[in-house]
Amino acid sequence: MLKSLYIRNFRGIKEAEIEELTDVNIFIGRNGVGKSSILEAIYLTSSWVEPIDPIRENVAKADYIISRRGGRGGWDMYRDMIWYAKDVKKDIEIILRFVSSKELKLKTFYEITISYLVLGQRSPMFLEISEDTLSGVNIVSEATRTTKPIYYYNFVTNRFWDPNTKSYSGSLRIIREKIFEKFRDEMEFLRNTVFLDNKISIKDVEERIWQKLLDNRLDKIIANLVKEEYEPNVENIIFKPTKLGKYALALALPKTTIEIDALGDGVRNAIFYASALSLAENTIALIEDPEVHQHPGGMATLMRFILRTSKERKLQLFITTQSIELINIVRRICEDLGLRLRIFFVEKDYSTDIVSIRILESIDVEHLQKLGLDPRLLYLL
Amino acid sequence: MSVYENLIQLRETLFTEAILRKIPRLDVIIIGEGKNDIEIVKKIHRKLLGETKKSDNVFIAYTDVEGVNNIPSMVSIFLSIIKSSRGNLKSVVIIIDADTYSVDERVQSLVDSLRSRSEAGDLKIYFKDPLRDERCSQVFIVETILHMKRGDRKIYLIIGVNGDFTRSFKRRCLEDHCIKLMNIIVDKEVECSKQLVPNI
Numbered sequence: 001m002l003k004s005l006y007i008r009n010f011r012g013i014k015e016a017e018i019e020e021l022t023d024v025n026i027f028i029g030r031n032g033v034g035k036s037s038i039l040e041a042i043y044l045t046s047s048w049v050e051p052i053d054p055i056r057e058n059v060a061k062a063d064y065i066i067s068r069r070g071g072r073g074g075w076d077m078y079r080d081m082i083w084y085a086k087d088v089k090k091d092i093e094i095i096l097r098f099v100s101s102k103e104l105k106l107k108t109f110y111e112i113t114i115s116y117l118v119l120g121q122r123s124p125m126f127l128e129i130s131e132d133t134l135s136g137v138n139i140v141s142e143a144t145r146t147t148k149p150i151y152y153y154n155f156v157t158n159r160f161w162d163p164n165t166k167s168y169s170g171s172l173r174i175i176r177e178k179i180f181e182k183f184r185d186e187m188e189f190l191r192n193t194v195f196l197d198n199k200i201s202i203k204d205v206e207e208r209i210w211q212k213l214l215d216n217r218l219d220k221i222i223a224n225l226v227k228e229e230y231e232p233n234v235e236n237i238i239f240k241p242t243k244l245g246k247y248a249l250a251l252a253l254p255k256t257t258i259e260i261d262a263l264g265d266g267v268r269n270a271i272f273y274a275s276a277l278s279l280a281e282n283t284i285a286l287i288e289d290p291e292v293h294q295h296p297g298g299m300a301t302l303m304r305f306i307l308r309t310s311k312e313r314k315l316q317l318f319i320t321t322q323s324i325e326l327i328n329i330v331r332r333i334c335e336d337l338g339l340r341l342r343i344f345f346v347e348k349d350y351s352t353d354i355v356s357i358r359i360l361e362s363i364d365v366e367h368l369q370k371l372g373l374d375p376r377l378l379y380l381l
Numbered sequence: 382m383s384v385y386e387n388l389i390q391l392r393e394t395l396f397t398e399a400i401l402r403k404i405p406r407l408d409v410i411i412i413g414e415g416k417n418d419i420e421i422v423k424k425i426h427r428k429l430l431g432e433t434k435k436s437d438n439v440f441i442a443y444t445d446v447e448g449v450n451n452i453p454s455m456v457s458i459f460l461s462i463i464k465s466s467r468g469n470l471k472s473v474v475i476i477i478d479a480d481t482y483s484v485d486e487r488v489q490s491l492v493d494s495l496r497s498r499s500e501a502g503d504l505k506i507y508f509k510d511p512l513r514d515e516r517c518s519q520v521f522i523v524e525t526i527l528h529m530k531r532g533d534r535k536i537y538l539i540i541g542v543n544g545d546f547t548r549s550f551k552r553r554c555l556e557d558h559c560i561k562l563m564n565i566i567v568d569k570e571v572e573c574s575k576q577l578v579p580n581i
Contacts, residue, residue: 345465356531358465367454367461371412371444372392377399380407381466 016355029346046193126152406469479544
C-alpha cells in the first residue's frame with residue numbers, strides 16, 4: 001500500500017507532497033488545483049511496471065493520460081502538455097513510498113519517445129537507482145554512468161537512460177531480476193492500477209471487461225447493483241445480438257431487453273465503474289468524480305459497492321470529488337466496513353504554484369460541518 | 382462594502398455567501414453554546430461595529446455548538462478547526478456560560494482539556510497559559526502555537542465566560558448580562574436568569 005507520494009514538475013503541479021495515505025483517500029479542492037493530476041501521476045508511475053491499461057483496449061497508459069484530456073494525440077505528439085509550465089528541460093519526478101518503507105523514485109525525460117516500441121513496452125518511466133541498489137552487479141559496462149553514481153532504469157524495456165547523452169543503453173537480465181526481487185510486492189501492487197473516469201467506453205466494457213467478468217460470473221454482482229438502485233426489475237445483464245451481426249450488452253427485464261446504450265448516464269456509469277473495479281485485485285484504484293450523473297441514492301449504492309469491493313479485493317482507493325454528499329456517504333460506509341479514510345484538501349499557492357495538502361480525518365469533517373464549515377471551503381480558513 | 386457584510390453566519394449562509402460574494406477568508410470564528418447566544422453576540426457586535434467601523438477588512442463568522450449538551454465536544458471542534466486551518470484564520474472565540482463554576486475554573490478546565498489532546502498525528506499544539514484580558518476580567522486569551530512540518534503557526538483562542546458574579550444566581554449565563562443591562566429586578570428565588578427570559 002502507498003504511504004506517501006511526491007510529485008514534481010507534473011501538469012499544474014510544480015511540487016506536491018501527499019503524506020499519510022490510507023485505505024480510502026479522497027481528494028477535494030477547487031478546480032485546477034491538481035486533484036486529477038495526482039491520480040494521473042500514480043497511473044503514469046504504474047506504467048513503469050505495466051505499460052498497458054488493464055481496461056482500455058490496446059491503450060498505453062502514457063498515451064491515455066494525455067489523450068483523455070483532449071483526445072488530440074498521445075505521448076509522442078503532445079507529451080509537453082504534462083510538463084509543468086511546459087518546461088520540458090526539467091524532469092518529471094514522482095516518488096512512491098510504500099508502507100513496507102520501500103521507495104520507488106521514478107522520472108521521465110522529455111526526450112523519451114515510445115510509439116516506435118511494441119505496445120507492451122511503451123513505458124516512459126525510469127527508476128532512479130544507485131549503485132547500492134545493484135550491489136554485486138557490475139553494471140558500468142552495461143549502462144552509461146551519469147556524473148553521479150545514479151542510473152535511470154526502465155523495467156519493461158530493460159534499458160538504461162543517460163540524461164547527459166540523451167541515449168539508451170541495454171542491460172543484462174540479471175539487473176531486471178535484481179530489481180524485481182527487491183521491489184516484487186510493490187511492483188505487483190502497482191502493476192494493475194486501474195483508472196476509472198467517465199471516459200470508459202461501451203466498447204471497452206463489452207469487448208474487454210465483460211468477457212473477464214463472465215469468466216468468473218462477476219456479471220451477477222453487477223446485475224445485483226443495477227437491481228438494487230437503478231432498475232428493480234432487471235433479471236440479468238446479457239449480450240443481445242444487434243442488427244450489425246454483433247452483440248451489445250443489455251439489461252434483461254421481464255418483458256423486454258434494453259441495450260446499455262439506451263440507459264441513462266447514471267446507471268451506465270455505475271455499470272462501467274463497477275465492472276472495471278470488479279476485475280482489480282491487490283492494487284490501486286484511481287476513481288475520478290464518481291458522483292457524476294448520480295442521484296444521491298445512486299451515489300450511495302455505487303460507493304457502497306466500490307468500498308465493499310475495495311475491502312474484499314484489497315484495493316487502495318484514490319478518489320477525487322466535488323461532492324460533499326459523496327464525502328459524507330463514504331464516511332458512513334467506511335465506518336460500517338472498518339475502512340480507514342482520510343480526506344485531503346488540495347490547494348495551490350498561485351504565487352509559487354506549490355501544491356499543499358490539508359489532511360482531514362473523518363471526525364474533522366464531521367466537526368467542521370457541525371459548525372457549518374463546508375470542508376470544500378477550507379481555503380477560507 | 383458595509384461593515385455588517387463582514388459578519389457571516391456559518392451554518393445558514395456561508396456556502397452561498399462564499400461562492401457568490403467570493404469571500405476571501407474568515408479571520409475570526411466566534412463559537413457560542415446555542416443559537417440564542419450567537420444571536421445576542423451578533424447584535425452586540427453589529428452595534429459595536431456600527432459605532433467604531435474598525436472591522437471593514439476583517440471577516441468574522443458566527444456559529445454555535447447546538448446547545449449546552451455539546452460543550453464537551455467543543456474541545457474536539459476547536460482542535461479540528463485549528464488543524465484544518467492555515468494562514469487566514471487568526472482567532473477563534475469561544476463564548477461559554479460560567480454555569481456553576483468560577484470564571485477561572487471554567488477557563489482552566491477548557492485549557493486543560495485542550496492540553497490533554499495536544500498531539501494529533503504529526504501536528505503538535507502548544508497552549509500557553511491563559512492571560513486575562515486587561516479590559517474585561519471574564520475574557521482570557523490563550524496563545525496557541527501549532528508545530529507543523531511546514532513551519533510553526535500561531536492562532537489566538539479567546540475565551541469569554543458569561544455570567545454576572547455580582548448576583549447570587551446558582552447558574553450563570555449570557556442572559557445575566559441582559560438582565561443587568563435592562564436593570565431588571567430579580568427575585569431572590571430565581572436561580573438562573575434564563576428563567577426570566579420569557580418575561581422580557
